[in-house]
Amino acid sequence: MVDFDGFLNLRFLSFGYCDLTGQIPAYLSKNLEELALNNNRIRGPIPSWLGTLPRLRSMDLSSNLISGEFPKELCGLPMLVSKQTVAQVDSNDLELPVYTTSGVLVASQINFRYIRPTIDISMNIMSGKIPIEIGQLRLLHGLYLSNNNFSGNIPEQISKLKNLEKLDRSLRESFVRKNPTIIDNP
Known part of the structure; x- marks a missing residue:
């Protein structure tokens, strides 16, 4: 199933709530547009090469x-930095059956143009400073950084x-104690 270069045509990968362990796999497709690995037990750092995926626009x-x-490499994601890049990428619909819990087909197409560009890394144990390069993600619609161990100023x-x-940007109590000028807004 996996080519030497990974899943060549994979555009959407969602393994949320699957009790996965280990690190983020290196065999992800360069065509990946949405990555959802939320609510697992994945360890280790976010690999910097994720920031080189030319089509990635949503990551949970x-x-x-x-x-x-x-x-810092995530702050250069082409689909979140430049409208010109977005215009150059074809946004074909993806045929994918979507069922309700009762087994009723509710949709057969996902239009990737309407996926809100989002980065969600909340509720992990990340540390260090939020990079100033984050300001380059001009097309980003959602940013979730809460409940990590970030230090320094926003x-x-x-x-x-x-x-x-x-x-x-709700923060852990320890961060607020170290930075009393920041007000915690849940």
């Missing part, structure tokens, strides 16, 4: 055991995210 790694720093470059609709 929340509720794992991911450690390390926020990779970079003012985050104000450059003009398309941001949701920002979860």
